[in-house]
Amino acid sequence: MVATTTPTRPASTGPEPAPTPVRRSGTTTALIAKVIGLGLVLGLAIAITPTLVGQGRWAFLAIVWVIAALALLTYAGKRALPAKYILPGTLLLALFVIYPVAMTAKASTTNFGDGTRQSQQETVVQIIASSVVQTPDAPRYTMTVATEGSVTDGPFTLFLVSQADQSVFKGTPEGLETISPRDVTLTNNAVTAAPGYTILTPQQVNAANAKINDIAVPTERGAIRPLGIRQAFEGTTTLKYDEATDTITDTQNGTEYKPVKSGDREYYTSADGKRLSDQSWLANVGFDNFQRALTDSTIRQDFIKIFIWTVVFATMSVATTFLLGLGLASTLNDPRMKGQRLYRSLLLLPYAVPGFISLLVWSGFFNKDFGLINSLTGLDIGWFTSTFWARTAVVLTNLWMGFPYMFIVCTGALQAIPSDLKEAAAIDGASGFTQFRKITFPLLLVTVAPLLVATFAFNFNNYNAIALLTEGAPFAPDNPAAGGTDILISYTMRLAFGAGGAQLGFASAISVLLFVLTGVIAAIQFRATRALEDVN
Amino acid sequence: MRISPRVLAVLAGATLLTTACGGGDTATPSASSASGDASASASAAPSSTGSAAPVRSNADLVIWTDELKAAAVKPIAAKFGTDNGITVDVQVISADLQANFVTANAAGNGPDVFTGAHDWIGNLVQNGAIAPLQISADKLAGYAPISVAATTYQSKLYALPFGFESLALYRNTAIAPDAPKTLDDAIKVGEAAVKAGKVESALNLQQGDNGDAYHMEPVLTSMGGYLFGKTSAGDYDPKDLGVGKEGSLAAAKKIYELGEKGSKVLRRSISADNSIALFAGGKSAFLVSGPWALPDVQKAGIKYAISPVPGFAGQKPAKPFAGVQGFYVASKGKNQAFAQEFVANAMNTEESMQAMYDGAKIPPAMNAVADKVGADNPDVRVFVEAAKAGDPMPAIPAMSEVWEPLGKAYSAIIGGADPTTTMTSTGKTISAAIAKTG
Numbered sequence: 001m002v003a004t005t006t007p008t009r010p011a012s013t014g015p016e017p018a019p020t021p022v023r024r025s026g027t028t029t030a031l032i033a034k035v036i037g038l039g040l041v042l043g044l045a046i047a048i049t050p051t052l053v054g055q056g057r058w059a060f061l062a063i064v065w066v067i068a069a070l071a072l073l074t075y076a077g078k079r080a081l082p083a084k085y086i087l088p089g090t091l092l093l094a095l096f097v098i099y100p101v102a103m104t105a106k107a108s109t110t111n112f113g114d115g116t117r118q119s120q121q122e123t124v125v126q127i128i129a130s131s132v133v134q135t136p137d138a139p140r141y142t143m144t145v146a147t148e149g150s151v152t153d154g155p156f157t158l159f160l161v162s163q164a165d166q167s168v169f170k171g172t173p174e175g176l177e178t179i180s181p182r183d184v185t186l187t188n189n190a191v192t193a194a195p196g197y198t199i200l201t202p203q204q205v206n207a208a209n210a211k212i213n214d215i216a217v218p219t220e221r222g223a224i225r226p227l228g229i230r231q232a233f234e235g236t237t238t239l240k241y242d243e244a245t246d247t248i249t250d251t252q253n254g255t256e257y258k259p260v261k262s263g264d265r266e267y268y269t270s271a272d273g274k275r276l277s278d279q280s281w282l283a284n285v286g287f288d289n290f291q292r293a294l295t296d297s298t299i300r301q302d303f304i305k306i307f308i309w310t311v312v313f314a315t316m317s318v319a320t321t322f323l324l325g326l327g328l329a330s331t332l333n334d335p336r337m338k339g340q341r342l343y344r345s346l347l348l349l350p351y352a353v354p355g356f357i358s359l360l361v362w363s364g365f366f367n368k369d370f371g372l373i374n375s376l377t378g379l380d381i382g383w384f385t386s387t388f389w390a391r392t393a394v395v396l397t398n399l400w401m402g403f404p405y406m407f408i409v410c411t412g413a414l415q416a417i418p419s420d421l422k423e424a425a426a427i428d429g430a431s432g433f434t435q436f437r438k439i440t441f442p443l444l445l446v447t448v449a450p451l452l453v454a455t456f457a458f459n460f461n462n463y464n465a466i467a468l469l470t471e472g473a474p475f476a477p478d479n480p481a482a483g484g485t486d487i488l489i490s491y492t493m494r495l496a497f498g499a500g501g502a503q504l505g506f507a508s509a510i511s512v513l514l515f516v517l518t519g520v521i522a523a524i525q526f527r528a529t530r531a532l533e534d535v536n
Numbered sequence: 537m538r539i540s541p542r543v544l545a546v547l548a549g550a551t552l553l554t555t556a557c558g559g560g561d562t563a564t565p566s567a568s569s570a571s572g573d574a575s576a577s578a579s580a581a582p583s584s585t586g587s588a589a590p591v592r593s594n595a596d597l598v599i600w601t602d603e604l605k606a607a608a609v610k611p612i613a614a615k616f617g618t619d620n621g622i623t624v625d626v627q628v629i630s631a632d633l634q635a636n637f638v639t640a641n642a643a644g645n646g647p648d649v650f651t652g653a654h655d656w657i658g659n660l661v662q663n664g665a666i667a668p669l670q671i672s673a674d675k676l677a678g679y680a681p682i683s684v685a686a687t688t689y690q691s692k693l694y695a696l697p698f699g700f701e702s703l704a705l706y707r708n709t710a711i712a713p714d715a716p717k718t719l720d721d722a723i724k725v726g727e728a729a730v731k732a733g734k735v736e737s738a739l740n741l742q743q744g745d746n747g748d749a750y751h752m753e754p755v756l757t758s759m760g761g762y763l764f765g766k767t768s769a770g771d772y773d774p775k776d777l778g779v780g781k782e783g784s785l786a787a788a789k790k791i792y793e794l795g796e797k798g799s800k801v802l803r804r805s806i807s808a809d810n811s812i813a814l815f816a817g818g819k820s821a822f823l824v825s826g827p828w829a830l831p832d833v834q835k836a837g838i839k840y841a842i843s844p845v846p847g848f849a850g851q852k853p854a855k856p857f858a859g860v861q862g863f864y865v866a867s868k869g870k871n872q873a874f875a876q877e878f879v880a881n882a883m884n885t886e887e888s889m890q891a892m893y894d895g896a897k898i899p900p901a902m903n904a905v906a907d908k909v910g911a912d913n914p915d916v917r918v919f920v921e922a923a924k925a926g927d928p929m930p931a932i933p934a935m936s937e938v939w940e941p942l943g944k945a946y947s948a949i950i951g952g953a954d955p956t957t958t959m960t961s962t963g964k965t966i967s968a969a970i971a972k973t974g
Contacts, residue, residue: 114638114659114662114663114933115662115663115933117638117642117663117664117665118642118663118664122664123664126664126867129667130667130668130692132668132670133691133692134670134672134673136673140672201621202620202621202622202873202874203596203621203622205873206596206622206871206872206873206874209871209872209873212873213872213873226873227670227876227880228873228874228875228876228877228880228881229620229873229874229877230877231877231880231881233670233672235670263972277661277690278658278661278662278933279661279662279663279664280662364809364810367805367807367809367810368804368805369803369805369806370805370810370814371805382804384745385745385804385951470745471745471746473745473746474745475746475944475947475948476948477944477945477948477949477953477957477958477961477962478958478961478962478965480940480941480944480945480962480965494940498940502635
């Protein structure tokens with residue numbers, strides 16, 4: 001039997017000792033910071049709400065409040081510690097990576113591009129509005145807009161002074177009424193005052209433009225319509241739109257235009273194939289863009305070739321820059337080297353020049369007859385007219401631009417390797433190169449491997465290096481779309497934006513495919529580099 | 537009394553909340569005026585310019601233009617502003633004005649008025665981005681007919697022309713004192729000068745590695761080729777493609793003879809980067825270029841003269857493209873009334889057109905101004921004549937399918953590819969592309 005003794009409290013002899021204050025230094029500051037931060041988030045959410053509600057943007061409203069709620073829940077409470085660290089990063093990831101990818105994927109299911117930027121309703125309105133034709137020989141009118149009601153909503157009346165014979169009219173949607181010049185005040189042949197009417201200032205006319213432009217004063221030969229601030233012209237339009245049957249009819253000759261599908265979009269076309277307008281509208285096309293990207297015969301032929309060259313280009317860019325950067329870093333890392341700082345600054349210069357400028361300047365160097373390279377070396381190579389030389393030029397330029405980055409990275413990584421490891425190896429009798437191969441290089445690779453993967457991914461999609469240097473040249477005469485130095489991204493940019501206007505829906509589909517491709521390659525590479533982690 | 541942190545927190549939170557509620561003035565996002573400098577970064581994102589998309593500034597009338605014309609437009613716009621009591625802002629968009637405009641306009645952030653070339657019209661109309669102008673016929677009679685024809689599309693006037701430019705033949709008068717009657721004469725004189733060691737290049741007709749269909753057009757038309765036939769209404773007909781037909785094949789053969797496997801007059805190493813500079817530096821006998829080359833040539837101080845591009849001996853006359861610059865009215869601008877007023881009344885005067893010429897130095901489209909300027913300035917007179925004798929660039933959307941493949945075909949032929957097969961297959965490629973995009 002275990003005896004438990006409960007400590008007996010001593011009889012109170014004096015006042016109870018005060019409880020030791022808990023040392024939580026900085027709690028108040030942290031709390032205030034937290035309050036201000038959360039208050040800002042909540043305040044922003046509340047401030048934006050009326051605008052979003054006014055514009056009917058329910059999805060955005062929901063997102064804003066979800067983010068505000070998440071922030072509150074995570075930071076106001078004491079628990080959920082991991083979430084406090086992860087939340088900002090995750091939010092930014094969602095906002096700047098996931099959301100754009102989602103929007104691109106959404107665009108890839110539409111036919112968005114040049115000619116299809118608007119909704120069908122806007123297109124119809126524009127087609128009808130722009131079909132107004134001036135009546136020949138009709139005079140122009142000096143117009144003054146007036147109202148008996150409010151200056152913003154109307155109803156508006158147009159006072160018109162014919163520029164041909166200075167007769168004065170009053171025009172409303174009901175019709176044209178001749179009035180005597182004595183009933184109004186005329187200054188410089190324009191009506192400046194009329195009893196019972198408020199004359200609108202130019203700003204007011206401009207502000208109410210939408211309503212004023214709808215006014216068409218019917219006349220025998222058409223209608224008088226406002227033009228700008230102080231003119232009106234007589235014009236006719238023969239097109240009428242019938243919403244029920246989705247037809248535009250030309251009342252002059254009775255031709256009916258209905259939407260007819262052509263390619264991935266619809267145009268208003270008559271029964272005998274005449275198109276009313278080149279304007280089309282935004283429509284959903286499902287997976288047609290992907291189908292086209294994957295099955296179009298021209299794209300498929302070129303795709304494999306270009307894909308292989310893209311991989312080769314990215315690999316060679318990484319390999320050459322890494323080897324040169326590493327070589328220079330190792331050489332300059334030697335403590336016996338003098339003037340290290342000078343050399344390092346000089347070697348960083350190519351990286352300091354903006355890429356755009358270097359590429360444009362280098363493309364000038366490669367000019368066959370007038371370029372620097374051919375004149376200095378005495379060669380007569382057509383750099384951009386032969387596929388082999390163009391590819392060499394691209395790799396060389398990329399090497400020049402990229403090796404300083406690898407140089408800096410390797411310098412840092414080399415300095416991080418403890419020198420006692422190398423000394424130990426030297427004591428064991430390892431030569432310089434063996435030291436490098438067995439000790440330095442593996443340790444270096446652990447640090448640098450993720451950067452190599454990132455550089456590969458960057459060069460896989462290095463649009464600038466190709467577009468600014470060669471624009472994809474050289475091109476075979478029967479294949480103007482795919483050039484000898486084209487990589488996937490420059491090829492698809494040309495497909496989507498080159499000829500025939502921008503095809504943004506198609507480009508989005510290809511972006512999604514490239515995203516998947518690059519992601520898969522990067523994932524494979526990362527798995528391969530995991531083996532390096534065993535080294536440490 | 538020491539307020540507990542919890543109470544403090546609740547109080548502060550409540551205060552902040554009420555501040556948010558009270559000052560909930562939903563100010564319309566005041567757009568920042570961007571200058572659209574193509575500040576590029578060799579970033580991982582494959583964007584060609586890497587710059588922020590321009591948006592309209594906060595003024596009653598916003599005009600977008602490029603650097604060349606901004607100085608000319610600003611005083612005219614300012615005067616319009618003071619005359620009508622409104623604020624006007626001229627924004628300079630230095631790169632990609634057309635693409636930026638279409639995107640901004642679709643989003644409702646575009647300008648009210650902008651300047652541009654006439655061959656944008658097809659694309660702008662198909663995007664519903666511009667509104668037709670309603671300028672009366674008698675006012676339009678004061679402009680060169682070719683400029684009005686160029687800015688008229690499907691029988692509607694879409695832009696007020698203020699200048700038109702076309703290619704002409706510059707010659708170095710130290711080497712070629714007289715205007716050559718045919719292009720063959722010019723080449724003969726040039727080649728003699730090259731042999732004598734006076735110049736490095738006989739004729740600078742820029743092509744580059746990817747070719748340049750715009751600069752090659754005089755050669756194409758002189759040999760009887762054409763790009764698009766015309767419909768009965770006078771518009772270009774996308775179904776009648778001239779590439780691959782007889783005239784273009786004859787032109788291709790001629791280019792082959794002049795190319796790198798022939799007399800080496802046409803070379804791919806002469807491109808937009810060095811063509812004008814070489815002529816201005818006295819290294820070339822002749823140069824085919826437009827009025828934009830004048831400032832460089834005049835600054836270099838060589839003795840030069842300009843004449844219209846002649847045709848080849850025994851062939852048709854050369855017809856270079858005429859490019860017309862004009863003022864457009866955006867379809868979704870916030871101030872349509874002011875925009876129409878500005879273009880139709882403020883820009884449509886002799887003073888404004890004279891000011892545009894003084895600032896931008898583009899040969900004027902308004903006859904009165906062209907006559908006045910041409911009287912003092914023979915170079916401008918030649919350019920005006922050359923433009924009047926040219927053909928407007930086709931503005932139809934199908935034209936955008938032509939530039940690149942045709943340019944690349946020219947470049948390949950200069951490099952020695954077989955002219956007939958190259959031109960025929962290019963014609964097939966272009967027709968297929970036009971058919972695909974409808």
